[in-house]
Amino acid sequence: MLERIHLAVLREVSRQGTLTAAADVLCLTQSALSHTVKKLEDQMGTPIWIREGRKLRPTQAGAYLLGVAERVLPQLEHAEARIRQYAQGERGTLRIGMECHPCYQWLLKVVAPYLAKWPDVDVDVKQKFQFGGIGALFGYEIDLLVTPDPLYRKGLRYEPVFxxxxxxxxxxxxxxxxxxxxxxxxxxxxxxxxxxxxxxxxxxxxxxxxxxxxxxxxxxxxxxxxxxxxxxxxxxxxxxxxxxxxxxxxxxxxxxxxxxxxxxxxKQIFLGARAADGNIDYLESFIDMARA
The missing domain is CATH 3.40.190.10 (Periplasmic binding protein-like II)
Structure with missing residues (x-):
């Protein structure tokens, strides 16, 4: 049975390049990690990696599972963080991705009054999603996307702000x-x-x-x-x-x-969000303040 630890191992080996480095990040011994990989390959009936010296290259099956890990793990991590925030009486962090280079100065003018209005909400701005923000929204890596060029997809909505x-x-x-x-x-x-x-x-x-x-x-x-x-x-x-x-x-x-x-x-600047998040009050408040 495919378990979360299997996905975590796949992701870290891909990021770190070797089992040793991945084991350090996951706080496992290399032998324990190797055993986990071998057990997964036995269960699946197919190899996950091909060894090339010290490096590991994913097989076709491994590449597919890595894609699953990259989609599923951020959503699980986001859900866990959100539940912890609820348990501690916090609203959470509003994570904003930028697909508009010059909009950073504009965004700062919105963030300052927003933080004053919502003292229990933090704001995190991520600029690594230049023209790749849709994947970040679907992957729950960001909650809002600032973009001048919305790409409409099922499950997303865009609000023009100026x-x-x-x-x-x-x-x-x-x-x-x-x-x-x-x-x-x-x-x-x-x-x-x-x-x-x-x-x-x-x-x-x-x-x-x-x-x-x-x-x-x-x-x-x-x-x-x-x-x-x-x-x-x-x-x-x-x-x-x-x-x-x-x-x-x-x-x-x-x-x-x-x-x-x-x-x-x-041109117009839009804020993109997941359609399912329309009931989150502090997210909707940011959109309203951005329009103003």
Whole structure:
């Protein structure tokens, strides 16, 4: 019979690479862990791993069980943590995943009043789910997902919380700084700076450059907003960001926001959640405060 310890062993061996390292994490002896693995393989009638030196490579059966472990264990751990919180009279932790790089500053403005309103709820922000947040929601690794590009799936719901315009940001002395708007062809000789996101998920490509068959002269990737805007201010390139974010930085940096096309690019930020969590009061309260 497949037991939780089997799934835990599969996950830790995958993470650590060896039985010895996995045994240390699981607080087991290596012999006990090896016995557990052998017993599981005997029960299942098929090998779970293939040894390659000191390393272990999962078989087809092992890879399938590892996938089960990655889905099931986070849900069990989440359930146990939630029950402990109930037992201790706590509401728990609201875990928020970010699929929107520039939204971190916006999120901070929501978190501060939220923590004041809900003193018995902690907030944890996870940014490792860039454009992979749906799996994190289904896997109970996060409770809310901040995203400008919702992917609708059964069991999930998305609430729009605010509208914004995506604009081109350039240095104050840039030749495009005084333009009312820019057309795709005007970026063909520019260095475009963006976050480390797949090109087809970047609005300036998907909604502006690609339909016109235009590519920038060069594309640079930078992870942090502050460094990106310092690069733009120093004339090292241009970027596409929300207008509200550019306006926040204009008080301390020489930057200009220019509309992308005559009609601009209109966007929305959504909060995604599991449909089954609609009765959690502190989660719904965060959505309501985010709208405000």
């Amino acid at each position: 509208d914004y315009e995506q604009v081109l940001v350039v240095a104050g002395g840039h030749p495009l700084a005084g333009a009312g708007c820019v057309e795709p062809e005007q970026l063909a000789d520019q260095v475009l700076i963006s976050y480390p996101v797949a090109i087809d998920r970047l609005d300036i490509y998907a909604q502006f450059l690609m339909p016109a068959g235009v590519a920038p002269r060069r594309h640079k990737v930078i992870e942090t907003t502050d460094i990106m805007l310092q690069m733009v201010e120093s004339g090292r390139g241009v970027a596409a960001l929300p207008r509200w974010l550019v306006e926040e930085y204009q008080g301390k940096m020489d930057l200009k926001a220019v509309r992308l096309g005559a009609r601009g690019i209109a």
